[in-house]
Amino acid sequence: MSPRGFTPEHIAACWRDALALWDIHVQLTPPEPHVPFLPGADHANEPLAYIDLAKRQVFVHFELLASMGAADSLTAVLAHEIGHHARFPHTLGWDAELRVQEQRLIPGLKQSLTNLFYDLQVNEVVGRTHAEQLAEVYRGFQRARPGDVSPLFFFYLAIYEELWGLAAGTLAPAAQEAEMERQFPYVRTQARMFAQTFYALPTPRLQFLYFCAMFIRYVGEPQKLEYCLPLGGDVSLPDVDDLDAAVHGSAGWDDALEDAKERGWLSGGRSGDGTDALDTIDRVTRHLPGTDSGKLRHALVSRHYRRLVDQHIVKLPSLPSRPEPYLRTLPEAWEYGDDPSTIDWTLTVLSQGPLAAVAPLRRELEADLPIPSELGVPSVEIYLDTSGSMPSPEHQLNAMTLAAQVLSASAIRKKATVKGIIYSHDNPHVSPWMYDEETARDFLLHYIGGGTWFPFPLLETLSRERPDAMRVIISDSDFLANVSQGNAMDLLVEATRRSRALVAFLALPDEHGVRKILAPVLRERRFRLVVVRWLSDFGPAAAALSQALLEN
Template sequence: MDFVKVWESKWNEALKLWSDYVKLTPAKFLFTESEEKGEGLTTSFAAIRLKDHRVLLSVRQIQHYKLEDFALEILGHEIGHHVFCPGDLADQAKLVYITNLAMPRYNHLTPMIVNIYEDLFINDHLKRQNNLRMEEVYKKLGKQKDPFWNFYMRTYELLWALPTGTLTEGTLSDQIQSDAALVSRMIRNYPNDWEKAMFDFASICFPYFFETNQESNSKVIKSLLDTLDAGKGLPPPSGLTDVEISSELFPTEGITGSKRSLSPAEYSTICKSMGIEADISEITYRYYKDKALPYLVPFPELITPGAKEEILEGNELWDPGSPIDKINWLESTIKSPVIIPGYTTVEDVFGETTSNEIKLNPIDLDLFVDCSGSMPNPQNELSYLTLAGAIIALSALKTGSGVRVTLWSGEKEFLTTNGFIKNEKEILKVLTGYFGGGTCFPLELLEDGYKEVPKRKRHILIISDDGIDTMFTQTYPRDPRAIVKNALEKACGGGSMVLQLYQPNNNPVVNELKQSGWEIYPIKTWTDLIQFSKDFVERNYVRNQILR
């Protein structure tokens, strides 16, 4: 085990291969199989864990392959995954997605293909920029007859001007020679923009597995896979709603040549490929949050000129029924060194005086989103209802508004947040749920929520289709029209309905709602909801923004 101390002494030198400013926790050496399993080092002799950016090294496997003399080569390679390729989880996710598109039905091979592709960039950089003995590492691993391995090794031979047979085994086919030549050009042409060549690289790799209809069983390949389960222990990556797919060799209509918008199902597949252990609600929450962020708009606030200003008038006895944070501990201690709650504790008393300050009063949002069988499942495909709701809800939270989200479908079939809250994750987790049942608007929520005038004004927003007529046509023990009218009046902030209607002018319930004060916004397709969400504030609040 003497080599371990040598490797430890070379850690800072390995960091400087990339930059004088790179700071990472020193590598962790693992001496037994149980230690390797516990740390998540499964097949390779070295890896970097993106969760904490810790390099892991298997002492027994390094000895098995006789790699003790290659400290800088192996340490520098693992550090390269952190600072160079992929660098972060979002870039890794993009490469995974592009590879999935290029290798249909073989997505289980995606982590391996991405890993090998990244290794090409890192190893070529270390060889050319730092003159490290990268080819000697592969010589120690040994030659293989596997066609894919020979294609991979031939690429290194071309990159580093090595004679044929230095790393490869036997006579190479014309296909291997051609593929290796193409890939070597990619590595040199895109040293800092590897996403551009990922689709072509994966397309070149695809036939090696498709034609044999089996995965390479080479233990050597598996020993090199140091970014498998790169996302284990991490939350789903952000910034991954659109990915640009480019190809110089295999342009495919409908796939390459433009940005592709990921579906929630594709996003979920990417997370699983990277070993991210998150439930579907967490993944869907992250997806719609990222989708909504570019569209956030200023949410309405009521402006009160000459708002009252509080002034301290004195103290009074603190009541045990009051919040404990109201106690003025300094004054209570001065009054009595022995603190007895309710007897010696006091709280501050404030009065009001006029001022020139302007007070902003956020309007709370009461959002109802139809989730019946006629609506898409937001966990599988992009739901514009969910996206529009996310845009408006997140916009409201930015200005301090409270938001209640209700997802509704059939009778007594609804999911709602615990009142008007400001927790974006809880709001979006409700919003991204799905029922897919019948249609029956939850009148009980309007009835219970608006028995009294709320402390802050609210705007009621409903997103639905022709199923909105169940607001009046359902069997309910009390008058639905009176309940709806009362809610609109007590909310004091107005009400809007965004409806996809088959006959916008011939729906009697919709016409009645419009006449009773609801703002009706008919749309033709659900994609129109994006434009609605942008216009929502200006169309509803700008003209009545100042409250006197």
């Protein structure tokens, strides 16, 4: 059945004409009808056309195109989609670069403007021969979504009026002209200037900086911006690799930024200079769908700290990531309320037979701990203070977290195991013994905040479990206040005697009064005190400490 009057012959002819417009061979299959994402949904909210890059398939919402009154614009719609693929490909890596830059230029932007940017590039070429068909799509889009258009979309449509030589009000609603001129004086002049300037710029980077500089005036409140385009539904979201490369690999933008500032487009905080990587990561990930749990942000932050760690310690040749060695516990009956991921379905089916579905068995994972002497170097326990006196490492560089990561990476690269203890006031987080650098790095990015109380009973317990381990306490003056209370000093001395070494790695302005407070434990030959006066020195000091502790 042909979709709303579009015969296979007509679709094939439009497809040939669209391909001929670009005069290039593309590996795309002929268009197929769009299947609604949500059954029964209002098709006005569905995309008009897009490309599924995984299948190399073009999809067109024929019913929406017909209901918009733009059925005769099929060739232009197809040519638009081919243009995205053939002449102006928005790869995920390129899209990540643009998202990073726009968040630096327009902080807090809720919805990316990259779709607008890509469409402006493609429609200039398609509009040379099919301007009226594209114009009919934009008019039909407004008929399908009645009501006033946003200032952003008004300016966008006004640019096309200037570009295609259309009379004012042909695309941008004439009824809003006076109000737009009142709110944004010279909006028509700016649209004309944009059409004359944007397409004459020599590089896409410079085009995007000019685009942001002009469109920011019409964004309003960036954190509330939401818009919809008739031909803007085919840009996939970049993944962690793309965004990571964009955040840390922006050297190609330096010349473009300097050029933009010389041209007077950028000024003040919109230049993007000196933007901290963690702040950029927060901006870029804050409004992306599916990041409520912070997994994407956490992954990008983890990679950022890995780079910082590698600045302080020698990076060994990369080896295949070693999985954490775990053993399965004895099977037990799974009960309602237990974690479904603990069900061992293979064992259940083999042992329970037909009752497998109603009587599943569960098995937990527990670490298979090697004997310390098998590792060549001692195990390392790291007690990291994450109280409110230091910032959350995901939003601002935390020097103590960096120090812990340097120590951890140094130990693991020497084939040691590491246990992390993240503490603040109550309920410290304790990791299993970790063998993999990435696992340890992710754990050490945890943050609690609040007051400070060192877990002396936990220290005493762990020192009994693994007496051969080295232990490093990373804190500040709060540790001195903690150790002066109750029997804390006695527990610290006992743990020191049972450890290979115990180091208090403290951020203090000076050593005045420290040795008096720590006098009982300073007499122990296995105790070491390391004072760091400046937080910026924590990373190098941790690298030096790692070398001293772990060198055979």
